[in-house]
Amino acid sequence: MNSFEYCCPTEIIFGKDAEKKAGSKIKSYGTDKVLLVYGGGSVKKTGLLDAVCTDLKEQGLEYTVIGGVKPNPVVSFVRDGIKLAQREKVNFVLAVGGGSVIDTAKAIAIGLANNSYDIWDDIWQNKVKPVKTTPMGCILTLAAAGSETSDSAVLTNETTGQKRGLGTVLNRPKVAFMNPELTYSAPRFQIACGIGDILMHTLERYFDKNSDNCMTDFIAEGLLKNVIHFSKDALAKDHDYLSRSEIMYCGSLSHCNLTGLGRRKDFSVHKLGHELSGKFDVAHGASLTTMWAVWARYSYKTDVKRFARLAKVLWDINESDEVKAALGGIDKMEAYFHSIGLPVNFTELGIGVQSNEILEYLADMCTDYGKKTVGNFKPITRQDAINMYKMANH
Numbered sequence: 001m002n003s004f005e006y007c008c009p010t011e012i013i014f015g016k017d018a019e020k021k022a023g024s025k026i027k028s029y030g031t032d033k034v035l036l037v038y039g040g041g042s043v044k045k046t047g048l049l050d051a052v053c054t055d056l057k058e059q060g061l062e063y064t065v066i067g068g069v070k071p072n073p074v075v076s077f078v079r080d081g082i083k084l085a086q087r088e089k090v091n092f093v094l095a096v097g098g099g100s101v102i103d104t105a106k107a108i109a110i111g112l113a114n115n116s117y118d119i120w121d122d123i124w125q126n127k128v129k130p131v132k133t134t135p136m137g138c139i140l141t142l143a144a145a146g147s148e149t150s151d152s153a154v155l156t157n158e159t160t161g162q163k164r165g166l167g168t169v170l171n172r173p174k175v176a177f178m179n180p181e182l183t184y185s186a187p188r189f190q191i192a193c194g195i196g197d198i199l200m201h202t203l204e205r206y207f208d209k210n211s212d213n214c215m216t217d218f219i220a221e222g223l224l225k226n227v228i229h230f231s232k233d234a235l236a237k238d239h240d241y242l243s244r245s246e247i248m249y250c251g252s253l254s255h256c257n258l259t260g261l262g263r264r265k266d267f268s269v270h271k272l273g274h275e276l277s278g279k280f281d282v283a284h285g286a287s288l289t290t291m292w293a294v295w296a297r298y299s300y301k302t303d304v305k306r307f308a309r310l311a312k313v314l315w316d317i318n319e320s321d322e323v324k325a326a327l328g329g330i331d332k333m334e335a336y337f338h339s340i341g342l343p344v345n346f347t348e349l350g351i352g353v354q355s356n357e358i359l360e361y362l363a364d365m366c367t368d369y370g371k372k373t374v375g376n377f378k379p380i381t382r383q384d385a386i387n388m389y390k391m392a393n394h
Helices: 018-027 048-058 075-087 099-113 119-124 188-206 214-236 241-254 268-280 284-315 322-339 356-367 382-392
Strands: 011-014 033-038 062-066 092-097 136-140 152-157 162-167 175-178
Touching (some): 018 048, 033 048, 062 075, 075 152, 092 099, 099 119, 099 136, 119 152, 119 162, 162 268, 188 214, 188 268, 268 382, 284 322, 284 382, 356 382
Parallel strands (some): 011 175, 092 136
């Protein structure tokens, strides 16, 4: 087992009616005023937002509300949220929604605590390293990004088209309220995208050239198998608590670093996908499945044994020829994405076949115009990125 440091301080309150404990828990932190952050309005239609507001009020907490977070959250909204939080003297930020809302709340919390710096130009561009944040938590309504336990957050600068992440322990929420029943109202495609994202967070950690981490492998492989197993019922049944609870819990485990202990994160597919969602505003999970099989076929020779092992674990491929096993496993994963309604090429993603100029633009954004490589498993150059975008461009 390789060396690692691991701390995931987020308190998880999981199960039916978990969200009803939010007010009392937040009050216990010495909070005076809460900023509630939400997305496109579904939490209003279901009555969840009103219920949370009532709960805070009953606990004697003041609150203010900001809604309208986009699926690919933008920095201009974060700046507005920071200004509102400053004006209202907020000292706790509560996200009510999925990963985009939680990422937005994380950025608002950091920006509020470091208000002498611009959240994008200084902090998100790594010119200034924040050393403090505002306490924040979340009520999760979609199992997907794992942002409820992760140390990362992703924003898009709609002016430049850049989509960038910030990793810092400050991004860990203090508390996450996780009631699987709150996912019942999510559209099927959103649920499928969430499943794709959960799988990808573990796959991006699984592919590392160092294979001396047996326990980490078992955890990662078990999570992947569990999500694939329960995804059928989660997508077919609107109110299946068992499948929704299993997938929600896996989402948290997939991005809290547990499935990659002793390994380096790769996240090449995330970077390739980020440029698609930054340019075309497509769903994050869909951008990942569009690029995963392309990346895998382009990279599998880096460690054929690793791909062959995963093929055996996930798909029972017992081919003695490791190359055939590896490619067979990639085919099976691609077919699985299809089976749950997720895209694996540009046309299926809904953006159509792109010009060479656009492919080069995507590669430039991905690699900072060729100044850096992406990932660790097989470092991706600008030309590699162009080649992979071409492979998906049909």
